[in-house]
Amino acid sequence: xxxxxxxxxxxPWWPAILLLSCVALxxxxxxxxxxxxxxxxxxxxxxxxLQGWAPIxxxxxxxxxxxxxxxxxxxxxxxxxLALCRVYGGGTASGLALxxxxxxxxxxxxxxxxxxxxxxxxxxxxxxxxxxxxxVPGLSRIFTLSSMTAGVxxxxxxxxxxxxxxxxxxxxxxxxxxxxxxxxxxLTRFQTIRLVVLxxxxxxxxxxxxxxxVALFKDTSIVSVVxxxxxxxxxxxxxxxxxxxxxxxxxxxxxxxxxxxPLSRLARRLEKRIHPHHDHDTQPL
Amino acid sequence: MIxxxxxxxxxxxxxxxxxxxxxxxxxxxxxxLGPSGSxxxxxxxxxxxxxxxxxGEIEVDGIVISPALSSSERQRRVREIRIRCGFVFQQFHLFxxxxxLSNLTLAPIHVKRTDADVAREEGLALLEHxxxxxxxxxxxxxxxxxxxxxxxxxxxxxxxxxxxxxxxxxxxxxxxxxxxxWSIMQRLAxxxxxxxxxxxxxxxxxxxACRVVRMSHGKIGGGTEANPAV
Ligand SMILES: Nc1ncnc2c1ncn2[C@@H]1O[C@H](COP(=O)(O)OP(=O)(O)OP(=O)(O)O)[C@@H](O)[C@H]1O
Ligand SMILES: [Mg+2]
Numbered sequence: 001x002x003x004x005x006x007x008x009x010x011x012p013w014w015p016a017i018l019l020l021s022c023v024a025l026x027x028x029x030x031x032x033x034x035x036x037x038x039x040x041x042x043x044x045x046x047x048x049x050l051q052g053w054a055p056i057x058x059x060x061x062x063x064x065x066x067x068x069x070x071x072x073x074x075x076x077x078x079x080x081x082l083a084l085c086r087v088y089g090g091g092t093a094s095g096l097a098l099x100x101x102x103x104x105x106x107x108x109x110x111x112x113x114x115x116x117x118x119x120x121x122x123x124x125x126x127x128x129x130x131x132x133x134x135x136v137p138g139l140s141r142i143f144t145l146s147s148m149t150a151g152v153x154x155x156x157x158x159x160x161x162x163x164x165x166x167x168x169x170x171x172x173x174x175x176x177x178x179x180x181x182x183x184x185x186x187l188t189r190f191q192t193i194r195l196v197v198l199x200x201x202x203x204x205x206x207x208x209x210x211x212x213x214v215a216l217f218k219d220t221s222i223v224s225v226v227x228x229x230x231x232x233x234x235x236x237x238x239x240x241x242x243x244x245x246x247x248x249x250x251x252x253x254x255x256x257x258x259x260x261x262p263l264s265r266l267a268r269r270l271e272k273r274i275h276p277h278h279d280h281d282t283q284p285l
Numbered sequence: 286m287i288x289x290x291x292x293x294x295x296x297x298x299x300x301x302x303x304x305x306x307x308x309x310x311x312x313x314x315x316x317x318l319g320p321s322g323s324x325x326x327x328x329x330x331x332x333x334x335x336x337x338x339x340x341g342e343i344e345v346d347g348i349v350i351s352p353a354l355s356s357s358e359r360q361r362r363v364r365e366i367r368i369r370c371g372f373v374f375q376q377f378h379l380f381x382x383x384x385x386l387s388n389l390t391l392a393p394i395h396v397k398r399t400d401a402d403v404a405r406e407e408g409l410a411l412l413e414h415x416x417x418x419x420x421x422x423x424x425x426x427x428x429x430x431x432x433x434x435x436x437x438x439x440x441x442x443x444x445x446x447x448x449x450x451x452x453x454x455x456x457x458x459x460x461x462x463x464x465x466x467w468s469i470m471q472r473l474a475x476x477x478x479x480x481x482x483x484x485x486x487x488x489x490x491x492x493x494a495c496r497v498v499r500m501s502h503g504k505i506g507g508g509t510e511a512n513p514a515v
Pocket of ligand 1: 296319320321322323324325326327328349
């Protein structure tokens with residue numbers, strides 16, 4: 001094994017401090033509790049409150065995780081396809097991909113979500129006469145998406161545009177001579193991309209893609225507007241019905257943070273580990 | 286047999302190749318010499334389709350490419366030619382994400398569909414041949430320039446090419462590294478490997494070339510000369 005060694009194994013200290021101070025703050029408000037919130041519906045201590053709300057927060061967290069993972073899958077897959085179209089697609093495909101990317105990056109995710117969740121069903125309704133004529137009246141119903149599907153579609157399709165630009169930069173960073181060396185060996189264009197260009201490009205884009213995943217993870221919070229019962233939705237329910245906005249905001253932020261922080265650390269580790277020492281295999285990646 | 290007929294290529298109004306005709310028969314080692322900018326690299330790259338040309342045609346073992354071909358037909362034929370012609374670059378261009386050995390096995394496995402174990406065995410034998418068997422699992426960036434070029438030659442040889450094209454294979458190496466490469470090329474020449482070598486180094490031509498072809502201003506100049514040393 002001749003992998004590089006890394007000295008920066010020390011864990012940063014500030015997350016621990018941040019975490020501790022949050023917990024201390026909550027403990028403090030919990031103990032000095034009632035008076036601070038005059039209109040509070042429930043005057044019991046925050047800890048008891050939190051226990052009551054825990055199942056809802058747990059479920060919300062789980063939904064947020066699912067939403068994030070699925071959206072990342074959509075964003076990565078579509079992002080690679082878009083990037084390949086941009087780089088290798090020639091006039092039409094490249095132009096279409098560029099249009100998609102610019103449009104998605106130039107419009108707010110919130111509006112996109114509203115369109116997918118509330119707008120599409122109306123479109124389906126408007127098209128109903130047409131589908132009736134075609135003899136498939138049921139077709140108008142597929143325009144109505146569940147909250148989860150709409151969320152995955154919205155976040156995934158939106159982030160695909162950003163991933164595409166990252167992947168494109170990665171592909172463009174691989175010198176032309178690499179493709180020429182592969183072509184000179186008789187590899188087809190497709191094999192050259194798959195076996196020589198993409199594996200090198202992937203390595204380059206791991207850090208920016210991971211950063212984007214952390215951002216995506218946090219942006220899933222917007223999906224609460226289309227009635228998905230994810231983490232931010234749990235927070236909104238808990239805080240409005242108990243009027244404990246500050247405490248629940250801290251709890252919610254902590255949950256997001258505790259999930260996002262390991263992700264970015266894991267990413268940093270993966271980035272190093274992705275350089276395998278041996279690969280006489282034939283695997284593309 | 287490689288036959289180049291009346292090849293011309295322009296970049297804008299700069300005539301890079303000007304009616305080049307040349308035949309290379311099996312078993313020959315040909316050195317292509319000429320001043321900088323005379324079109325040597327361009328000619329070599331035209332042979333294996335890395336560069337297009339405007340007029341004339343190139344025939345490699347009966348496969349003909351010419352500017353008239355449709356792009357899909359050209360692509361098909363160029364690929365056939367590339368499988369027959371190994372190419373060695375001045376700057377090696379090994380694949381940095383793969384070990385030395387898997388640089389060698391990539392093309393046999395994916396182009397010739399050689400069984401992976403067989404390809405590995407043949408790859409190891411070739412590495413042995415260029416004195417680098419002990420570096421099989423090492424990444425190219427851990428190799429010296431001379432070692433990288435030896436791997437690059439082995440990578441080309443792994444496809445058992447009928448022809449090996451070199452573009453200044455030792456120009457970026459110091460003298461002693463260069464000599465190691467030359468002795469490999471010399472050995473290949475005596476084994477009957479057909480080779481075309483673009484070079485500036487007269488010493489290399491003296492060491493290995495059977496025939497010297499000189500180019501200037503995109504033309505094959507002054508006929509070709511047999512190398513008295515061989
Ligand atoms: N992509 C290009 N665009 C425009 N001109 C080019 C291009 N590639 C090569 N040329 C020109 O074509 C001519 C021949 O280039 P080529 O690389 O074949 O020369 P060479 O004989 O290999 O020179 P050297 O010995 O310096 O490598 C040069 O004048 C060069 O400037
Ligand atoms: Mg040159």
